[in-house]
Amino acid sequence: MTYNFPENIKNMTPYEPITGEYKIRLDANESYINLSDEQKKELNERVNNLDFNRYPDPYAVKLCKAFGDLYNVNPNLVTAGNGSDELIALLCGTFFTKDDTVAVFSNDFSMYRVYCETYGVKCKVIPKREDLTIDVSKALEFIEHENISAIIFSNPCNPTSIGLTKDKVRCLINNTSALVILDEAYMDFWDESLLSEVENYKNLIILKTCSKSIGLAGIRLGFLIANKEITSLVRAVKSPYNVNTITQTCGEVILSDKAAVLTAAKEIVENKNELESEIKKLASSYPEEILNVYNSNTNFVFLKVKNGGKIFEELLNRGVAIRFMGEYLRISTGSEEENKALLENLRDILERGADE
Numbered sequence: 001m002t003y004n005f006p007e008n009i010k011n012m013t014p015y016e017p018i019t020g021e022y023k024i025r026l027d028a029n030e031s032y033i034n035l036s037d038e039q040k041k042e043l044n045e046r047v048n049n050l051d052f053n054r055y056p057d058p059y060a061v062k063l064c065k066a067f068g069d070l071y072n073v074n075p076n077l078v079t080a081g082n083g084s085d086e087l088i089a090l091l092c093g094t095f096f097t098k099d100d101t102v103a104v105f106s107n108d109f110s111m112y113r114v115y116c117e118t119y120g121v122k123c124k125v126i127p128k129r130e131d132l133t134i135d136v137s138k139a140l141e142f143i144e145h146e147n148i149s150a151i152i153f154s155n156p157c158n159p160t161s162i163g164l165t166k167d168k169v170r171c172l173i174n175n176t177s178a179l180v181i182l183d184e185a186y187m188d189f190w191d192e193s194l195l196s197e198v199e200n201y202k203n204l205i206i207l208k209t210c211s212k213s214i215g216l217a218g219i220r221l222g223f224l225i226a227n228k229e230i231t232s233l234v235r236a237v238k239s240p241y242n243v244n245t246i247t248q249t250c251g252e253v254i255l256s257d258k259a260a261v262l263t264a265a266k267e268i269v270e271n272k273n274e275l276e277s278e279i280k281k282l283a284s285s286y287p288e289e290i291l292n293v294y295n296s297n298t299n300f301v302f303l304k305v306k307n308g309g310k311i312f313e314e315l316l317n318r319g320v321a322i323r324f325m326g327e328y329l330r331i332s333t334g335s336e337e338e339n340k341a342l343l344e345n346l347r348d349i350l351e352r353g354a355d356e
C-alpha cells in the first residue's frame with residue numbers, strides 16, 4: 001500500500017519565529033535578565049561533575065523538589081517537561097481520542113490549536129468578549145452545548161496580557177466535569193495562582209514554564225502539576241528521559257535560589273508597568289494610531305493599532321523586534337534602557353506617520 005501523509009498534517013508548515021540579529025528583542029516574552037556570574041559559576045561546577053554517559057533521572061526528583069519548595073506544592077504532584085510545549089503536545093497526543101473535542105479561546109496561545117491539529121484532535125473556539133476578557137458563564141454554556149471534553153487556556157493570557165481572577169477560574173473548574181488545562185506561564189507576574197490548591201480538583205492540570213520570569217528559555221524546562229491520579233498517567237505516557245541532565249541540573253540550581261527568582265519577577269513587573277504607562281501616554285497623543293492598550297498582568301504590553309504592519313517593519317529596520325499580530329502588537333518588556341529605546345523609536349515612527 002502507498003504511503004500518504006495524514007490529512008491533518010500534510011499542509012502544515014514549520015514554525016517561523018523572527019530570525020536575524022536585532023539589537024533589542026522584545027518579541028518572545030523572554031526575560032531580559034541573564035544569569036548572574038555567580039549562578040553561571042555554580043552551574044559550571046555542577047555541570048562539570050555530571051555523568052554524561054548516564055541517562056537522566058526519569059522523574060527529575062531533585063528538580064521537582066526544588067520546584068515544589070519554590071511554589072509551595074507537593075513535589076509528588078509535579079512532572080517536568082522539555083519546555084511546557086512538550087507537555088501541551090503530550091496532553092493533546094495522549095489524553096484525547098477522536099471522540100473528544102477540546103475548547104480553546106480566541107485570542108489565546110496559538111500552540112494549543114497547533115498541537116490539537118497535529119494530533120488530529122477536534123478543537124472548537126470560544127470567542128472572548130469585545131474587550132478580550134473571558135466570559136466564564138458563556139464558556140460553561142459552550143462546554144455544555146458543544147459536548148467539550150477539555151478546555152485549555154493561558155492565565156494571565158498570552159497574547160492579550162489580561163488575567164482572570166482565581167475566583168472566576170475556580171467557578172469554571174467547579175461547574176464542569178470537563179478537564180481544565182490551566183497554563184500559568186505568566187502567573188509569576190500576577191498573584192492569582194491555583195497551584196496551592198491543585199490537589200482539591202479532580203479535573204485540573206496546571207502548566208508552568210521556566211522560559212518567562214525564571215529566565216531559562218534556552219534550557220527548555222516546563223512543569224505539569226495535577227492531582228495524584230492525573231500525575232501518575234502523565235508520568236506513564238511521557239517519554240522516560242524527556243528532560244536532559246543538564247537542564248535538570250540548571251533548573252534545580254536556579255529554582256532553589258528563591259530570592260533571585262522573586263527579585264527578578266518584581267523588577268520585570270516594575271519595568272513592564274513603566275512601559276505600559278508610557279505606551280498609554282503615547283496612545284492618548286496618537287488615538288488614531290493606538291486604539292487600545294490593555295491592562296497587563298504579564299511581562300508584556302498588548303495594544304490594538306491601526307497600522308501594525310508599518311510600525312512593526314519600521315521598528316525592525318531600527319533593530320527593535322516586537323511581535324506583530326494583525327490588528328495587534330505585543331511588546332515584551334526589556335530592561336529600562338531597552339524600553340527607553342523602544343519608546344523613542346515608537347514615538348518617532350508615530351510622529352512621522354502623523355505628518356504624512
Ligand SMILES: *Cc1c(COP(=O)(O)O)cnc(C)c1O
Binds near residue numbers: 210222
Ligand atoms: C511561552 C509560553 C509557553 C511555552 O513555554 P515553553 O516552556 O518555553 O515551551 C507556554 N504557554 C504560554 C501561554 C506561553 O506564552
